[in-house]
Amino acid sequence: MRPRYEIFFYLAAGLMLATPAHAELPQPVRQMMEAAAREGNPAELAAVVKFARLTYPGDSVEIDNLLLALESTPAQQVVAPLPVAPPALAPVVAAAPAPPAPSPVKWSGRGDLGGFHTSGNTDSFGITVGAVIKRSGAAWSHQVRLRGDYQESEGKTSREYLNAAYQSDWTISDRHYALGILEYERDVLAGLDHRATSSLGLGWRIVRDADVAISLEAGPAFRHDWNRGGLERSNLAGRGALTSSWQMNDKVKLSHNMELVAEENSNTIRAVTGLQAKLTGRISSQISYDLRYQDRPLFGKEETDTVTRIGLTYDF
Numbered sequence: 484m485r486p487r488y489e490i491f492f493y494l495a496a497g498l499m500l501a502t503p504a505h506a507e508l509p510q511p512v513r514q515m516m517e518a519a520a521r522e523g524n525p526a527e528l529a530a531v532v533k534f535a536r537l538t539y540p541g542d543s544v545e546i547d548n549l550l551l552a553l554e555s556t557p558a559q560q561v562v563a564p565l566p567v568a569p570p571a572l573a574p575v576v577a578a579a580p581a582p583p584a585p586s587p588v589k590w591s592g593r594g595d596l597g598g599f600h601t602s603g604n605t606d607s608f609g610i611t612v613g614a615v616i617k618r619s620g621a622a623w624s625h626q627v628r629l630r631g632d633y634q635e636s637e638g639k640t641s642r643e644y645l646n647a648a649y650q651s652d653w654t655i656s657d658r659h660y661a662l663g664i665l666e667y668e669r670d671v672l673a674g675l676d677h678r679a680t681s682s683l684g685l686g687w688r689i690v691r692d693a694d695v696a697i698s699l700e701a702g703p704a705f706r707h708d709w710n711r712g713g714l715e716r717s718n719l720a721g722r723g724a725l726t727s728s729w730q731m732n733d734k735v736k737l738s739h740n741m742e743l744v745a746e747e748n749s750n751t752i753r754a755v756t757g758l759q760a761k762l763t764g765r766i767s768s769q770i771s772y773d774l775r776y777q778d779r780p781l782f783g784k785e786e787t788d789t790v791t792r793i794g795l796t797y798d799f
Contacts, residue, residue, distance in 0.1 A: 508545040512538075516546075520553040528553070592616040595769060597794015599632055599642075603785045609634025609642050611792050626650045632790065643671040644790075658688045662700060664722075673788065674781035677709040680744065682722045693730070700724040704744060710781060718746040734761040749779040759796060767796045 512535045519528040528550075535546050594614045613630040627649050634642035648666040655661060662685070668678040684702020704722040709715050721744070728738040741754040757771035773790040780786050 508542055508549060509539060512542070512546065513549065516549055516553060520556070589619045590617070591619070591799070593796050593798045595794050595796040597769070597792055599790050599792040603788040611790075611794065622654050624652045624654075626652075640671065643669070645669040652686065658691065660686045660688075662686050662702070671711070673775075673777070674711045674784055675708060676711050678706065680704055680706045680720075680722075684722060695727075695729050697727045698725070700726075706744065706746060712781065718748070720744050720746040735759070749777060752776040762795075765798045767798070769794055769796045 515531050516528065516535065519531045522528075532546060532550055536543050539546070592615050594612075596612050597610070598608060599611045600608050609632060611630070611632045613628075615629075616627045618625045628647070630644075630646040632642055632644040634640070646666070646668050648664065650662060650664045653661045662683070664680070664682045664684075666680045666682075668680070669675060670678070682702055682704035684700050686698055686700045688696070688698050690697040701721075701723045704720040705717070706720050707715075707717045722742070723745075724740070724742045726738075726740045728736060730736050736759045737757070738759070739754070739756045741752070744751045752775070754774045755771060757769060759767045759769045761767045769792075771792045773792065775788045775790075776786055778786060
């Protein structure tokens with residue numbers, strides 16, 4: 484009888500060695516069965532086992548062994564697989580902030596052509612041309628102004644006026660700025676062959692709204708005159724100016740500029756009032772009234788000259 488038991492023992496050992504342990508079960512199947520067992524729902528676990536047997540028919544024994552082990556273990560004791568730590572991310576280095584883009588430089592200007600009528604020293608009608616060119620930046624702005632009037636009557640020049648000015652402004656704050664002005668003037672009618680004026684000063688933007696702008700300027704000036712009688716003189720002076728504009732609506736604009744230059748022996752006042760009405764996107768009609776006053780004019784000349792101009796303006 485003993486040999487028979489030995490044969491049975493060897494056969495059983497051989498079967499045990501030939502049967503792989505449930506540890507060799509594919510890892511995805513093991514994880515799904517353990518997850519279903521942790522939920523504590525027998526129906527879900529049975530469904531997972533069913534599809535595991537269909538997918539891995541050669542591992543049915545291992546599936547059954549794992550099922551027996553899970554059913555004999557309380558759901559709370561089924562150990563969840565350790566989460567796989569995500570790969571470490573490289574530290575993100577904050578990029579240095581880009582420097583602010585410089586404010587763009589803006590060019591603008593206008594040119595006008597029209598006629599004028601004078602009263603005072605003479606009563607005449609002639610032509611007038613003018614231009615204004617502006618360059619505006621973040622801190623500096625520059626402006627060139629040109630104006631010329633001319634008329635001939637019976638072969639003689641009865642009106643010859645030329646004005647050229649350059650102004651540079653440096654922004655100090657939102658409402659304050661420093662300025663420098665160079666101006667040349669020729670007025671044959673008033674007895675001036677040439678007049679050169681330079682000025683420095685400070686400006687204050689009293690009102691700076693979308694529709695209304697008012698500025699006040701003041702500072703020292705230097706003036707040099709060449710008179711038609713051959714006289715020449717230079718004087719220190721003081722300059723003050725008030726500039727204002729009112730955009731009445733999207734088509735009509737009213738402006739008024741006044742300047743006072745006070746010398747030791749004479750004072751000069753100039754005031755220009757203009758009304759501009761837009762006709763198209765760039766073309767406008769314009770009428771202006773120019774008054775110039777000098778309290779000590781040359782001999783035989785009037786203190787006050789006025790010029791009324793009517794013309795067309797082209798903005799660019």
